[in-house]
Amino acid sequence: MKVKVIVTLKNGVLDPQGKAIQQTLNGMSFENVSEVRQGKYFDIEVKESDESKAKTQVEDMCKKLLANLVIEDYKIL
Amino acid sequence: MKSSVIIFPGSNCDRDMDVALKKFGFENQMVWHNDEEIPKSDLIVLPGGFSYGDYLRCGSIAGKSRIIKSVINFANSGGLVLGICNGFQILTETGLLPGILQQNKYLNFICKNVFVKIKNKENKFFKDIKKEVLELHIAHNEGNYFCSNDELKSIEDNGQIAVTYCDNKGNDNEENNPNGALKNIAGIFNKNKNILGMMPHPERMIDQFLSGEDGSLFFENLIGSL
DSSP, rough: OEEEEEEEETTTOOHHHHHHHHHHHHTTTOOOOOOOOEEEEEEEOSOSOOOOOOOOHHHHHHHIIITTTTTEEEEEE | OOOEEEETTTBOOOHHHHHHHHTTEEEEEEEEETOOOOOSSSSSEEOOGGGGGOOOTTTEEEEEEHHHHHHHHHHHOOEEEEEEEEEHHHHHHHHHSEEEEETTTTTTHHHHHHEEEOOSSTTTTTTOOOSSSEEEEEEOOOOOOOOOOOHHHHHHTOOOEEEEEEOOOOOOOOOOOOOOOGEEEEEEETSSSSEEEEEGGGGSSSSSSOOHHHHHHHHHHHHOOO
């Protein structure tokens, strides 16, 4: 089955790319954009039919590789 | 003294490091990332570069490569490990050093000479260096050191800050911070001070005609302290 994961920077962690995107949007006449935080999205195909087993495994992947928990949070969709 | 430089796909400072280590008397060997064993060494170096194309996060894929288990075992048994630039990023991703190197604050790749202040000399990496401030070279996009407040307190309490960005007189204030790094941190140790990760490249400063010689002081001390 397919498991989807979103990795984002934790609140309070500086996001210079998000800031640059926000400023560009403001410059493109989207003046009302006050903040952009960017992140990563993963589509993971796991050979496992049991949803909770697959998600437990993906959670382990998030902790060990996909996210760096010093600065990032992950969300399994 | 024997040293090993690990080569990852995308490493590009491995040969400079090899030249530097040999110049100051190390018997150096190059080790491929896909090997499992590291030949007997007194020092392991993770060189600069862009291992695995900086995919996912800088150093994250190299941090899970085949050779890394041996590096971790070597480090945990007290062996001397040095990570420069991408090597520093790899060391944080393996968990051997706390924190992480984020993208530079102003999103620019920085390539220039900087001054760094030696903050702790009670370790093999810096102990007999007479100077307090070294001129070294940096070249990175992700050198903005960050860690949690708790970690920062523990790093400071244990004297784990190795070098900080400063001016030529040693003022390590915000004005002399090139990349936004927390507390101007350019390099840190682990608790036992046998692992050093730093963004500046001492191997680029070993020739007075090319650059400068403060890197020579670093390698001379290193071979002398082993």
